[in-house]
Every structure is written in C-alpha cells, then in structure tokens.
Amino acid sequence: MTALAVALSLVLSQGYAPQRQGLDPLEAEKEARVMRLGKQLRCAVCQGVSIADSPASMARAQLDKVRELVAEGKSDEQINAYFIERYGEWVLLEPTKGGLNAVLWVGPLALLGVGLLVIVLQSRRRPAALVTAPAEAAPAPSPDDALLAQVRADLEK
Amino acid sequence: MTRVLGPVIALSVIGLLVFVLAKGFGSDPHAVPFMLSGKKATNFKIKRLDTDEDVTLEQFKGQPVVINFWATWCGPCKMEHPVLEDAWRRYERQVVFLGIVFEDTEANTKRFLAENGHTFPQLFDPKSTVPVDYGVSGVPETYFITRDGVIKGKVAAPFSDPRQLDPLIGGILQ
Structure with a gap:
C-alpha cells in the first residue's frame, strides 16, 4: 500500500522514470543481506521509506550500490559508513546510539527518573507540612472556648 | 536545598x-545534508552518448568542472537544459561542463538531446553508481568541482537563470 502511494506520488509529481535494468540479484544469502541493509537506509526522495521498500528510481540506484558493495565483500559497518559519508546519519532510519544521539535514547529514561525523584521529594515533604501547618495556624484561645468546654462537661454528666 | x-x-x-x-x-x-563539501570528488568512467568514448573525471584534472545529474523523465531538468547550455556558452573556455544521465534509457536521452540540441558532453550511467558516489538525492543536482578535484558546491534544484551559476562558478575558478 505504501509502495503504491509512493509510486503514485512520484508519477504525479515529476513524471515517470523508466524501469531500467538493475543489477542482477545476488545469491540468496547475500541478497537477503542486501535487503536487510536496504531496510535500514532511508530513501532520499520518499517520506520515511527505506530504499528496499521504495520503488523510486533513486532508491533503486542506492539499493544497487548496496548490492555492489555486498558483492565486493564489504562488511555491514563499511556499507553503512559509505552511505553516512555521502548522506550523513540522516540516511539511517534508526539513528546510532552513540554520541549526541545517546540523548535521544537516554533522555526519556532520564526524564522519567527526574520525575520520580520529584515525586519522592514532594511526598516526603508533604506530611511534615500538613502536621506543622495546623499547629502554626491554630487560633488563639478565645473566651468562647471556655464556654464550649463547660457545655461539653455538662453534657457528659 | x-x-x-x-x-x-x-x-x-x-x-x-x-x-x-x-x-x-x-x-x-x-533535507539531505551535503556531506561531501570540501572532499575529493570520486573518479568515474562512463560513456559519452554522442561519441561512445569513455570519459573520466581524472582527464579534466587541473580544470574546474561542473557536473549536472539529470534524467529525461524529470520536468525541471528539461526546463533547466537551455539554462545550462547558456551558462556553458559563457564559461566554455574556463570550465568543463558534464551532464550525467541516470535512471533513464539511452534511447530516451538521445532522442531528447536530438530534439533539444546540446553542446557540452552528456554521459550515460546505466548502473546509476556515479550519482550515489556523489551523494545525489534526486534530479536535477549540480556539483561544482575545483581544479584540485575537490567538491566545492552543490545545488539540489533546477537553475532558472544562467546568472544563478555565476557565484558558484566564480568559487571554483579561483
């Protein structure tokens, strides 16, 4: 469905790219690796679609490059590095967990921790405040209190 | 506390x-980041459409080079074609212009060039490996390469006026 939507948008927006003859698929195991790597790389002309899932001509060209690099015996890291060198980390559908990106991964957990800390601190402080506040705010004894005490004593008799 | x-x-x-x-x-x-700014342009060897000769980037060592990636199915590329032709006429003695067609058919490209005319060499990349080597993310895209073979600028949009190229070409003429 996504592929159809992408294909339609490409056709309607900028014309039809003739289906060229891409590189032949590699042997099954290597081709599976090509598709796995392709699913991790972002298509440059699509909306959040990988080059393995996109029918766009540019994505086909990029997937062929992955195929070529796999055929040359390059490792996954070398292939990712090739694309990052040319397209930046933007090309990775899932950002790396190192460097500044660590904030994205650790940030939510850190915020959760801070939230819990605030709750714990507040819950520790509140009972003390509740105990002390009425005592501090207790009104000075008035002449009526003596009268009330007398009434209570009379009722108990 | x-x-x-x-x-x-x-x-x-x-x-x-x-x-x-x-x-x-x-x-x-x-927006795709321009990662190859200031980096050495990758050499390539692809066929020139009108003469069938192989063309490499290395053969233009010592000269500033403008490379335009395009395709005949791309409307903005067609509109840009006469603008680049005009720019080439103004800079033909100082700068090498190359067109690289990818994700297209040779027949379509030859027909378009025959109908619309062309001056500077148009190369055909049947495997579309050169644009990926250059970090191209769509068409048209134009790269500006210094005499030392360093990528100095990139424009990922069609030119509508030849004068738009002046500052970019000025940058690689130095």
Missing part, C-alpha cells in the same frame, strides 16, 4: 524540551 532543586529541575526539563523542539521544527526533516 530541596526548595532550589525543584525549580532547577523544572527549568532544565523545560529548557531541554524547548531546545529539542526548536531544533526539530527549525530544520527540514527531508
């Missing part, structure tokens, strides 16, 4: 949120 800690934590969290949101909304999520 705890009285100070609460507002500090709250301000830090709000500050972090504002920073992340400003950074996120302030940039185009679809």
Whole structure:
C-alpha cells in the first residue's frame, strides 16, 4: 500500500522514470543481506521509506550500490559508513546510539527518573507540612472556648 | 536545598524540551545534508552518448568542472537544459561542463538531446553508481568541482537563470 502511494506520488509529481535494468540479484544469502541493509537506509526522495521498500528510481540506484558493495565483500559497518559519508546519519532510519544521539535514547529514561525523584521529594515533604501547618495556624484561645468546654462537661454528666 | 532543586529541575526539563523542539521544527526533516563539501570528488568512467568514448573525471584534472545529474523523465531538468547550455556558452573556455544521465534509457536521452540540441558532453550511467558516489538525492543536482578535484558546491534544484551559476562558478575558478 505504501509502495503504491509512493509510486503514485512520484508519477504525479515529476513524471515517470523508466524501469531500467538493475543489477542482477545476488545469491540468496547475500541478497537477503542486501535487503536487510536496504531496510535500514532511508530513501532520499520518499517520506520515511527505506530504499528496499521504495520503488523510486533513486532508491533503486542506492539499493544497487548496496548490492555492489555486498558483492565486493564489504562488511555491514563499511556499507553503512559509505552511505553516512555521502548522506550523513540522516540516511539511517534508526539513528546510532552513540554520541549526541545517546540523548535521544537516554533522555526519556532520564526524564522519567527526574520525575520520580520529584515525586519522592514532594511526598516526603508533604506530611511534615500538613502536621506543622495546623499547629502554626491554630487560633488563639478565645473566651468562647471556655464556654464550649463547660457545655461539653455538662453534657457528659 | 530541596526548595532550589525543584525549580532547577523544572527549568532544565523545560529548557531541554524547548531546545529539542526548536531544533526539530527549525530544520527540514527531508533535507539531505551535503556531506561531501570540501572532499575529493570520486573518479568515474562512463560513456559519452554522442561519441561512445569513455570519459573520466581524472582527464579534466587541473580544470574546474561542473557536473549536472539529470534524467529525461524529470520536468525541471528539461526546463533547466537551455539554462545550462547558456551558462556553458559563457564559461566554455574556463570550465568543463558534464551532464550525467541516470535512471533513464539511452534511447530516451538521445532522442531528447536530438530534439533539444546540446553542446557540452552528456554521459550515460546505466548502473546509476556515479550519482550515489556523489551523494545525489534526486534530479536535477549540480556539483561544482575545483581544479584540485575537490567538491566545492552543490545545488539540489533546477537553475532558472544562467546568472544563478555565476557565484558558484566564480568559487571554483579561483
């Protein structure tokens, strides 16, 4: 469905790219690796679609490059590095967990921790405040209190 | 101490949120970064459409080079074609212009060039490996390469006026 939507948008927006003859698929195991790597790389002309899932001509060209690099015996890291060198980390559908990106991964957990800390601190402080506040705010004894005490004593008799 | 800690934590969290949101909304999520700026341009060897000769980037060593990636199915590329032809006429003695067609058929390209005319060499990349080597993300895209073979600039949009190329060509003529 996504592929159809992408294909339609490409056709309607900028014309039809003739289906060229891409590189032949590699042997099954290597081709599976090509598709796995392709699913991790972002298509440059699509909306959040990988080059393995996109029918766009540019994505086909990029997937062929992955195929070529796999055929040359390059490792996954070398292939990712090739694309990052040319397209930046933007090309990775899932950002790396190192460097500044660590904030994205650790940030939510850190915020959760801070939230819990605030709750714990507040819950520790509140009972003390509740105990002390009425005592501090207790009104000075008035002449009526003596009268009330007398009434209570009379009722108990 | 705890009285100070609460507002500090709250301000830090709000500050972090504002920073992340400003950074996120302030940039185009679809803009592909220009990573090869200042880096050596990758050599290539592909066929020239009119003569069938192999052309390499290395053979133009010592000369500034403008490379335009395009395809005949791309409307903006067709509109840009006469603009680049005009720019080539103005700079033909100083700069090498190359067109690289990819994700297209040779027949379509030859037909388009026959109908619309062309001056500078048009190369055909049947495997579309050269644009990926250059970090191309769509068509048309134009790269400006210095005499030393270093990529100095890139424009990922069609030119509508030959004068738009002047500052970019000026940058690689130095």
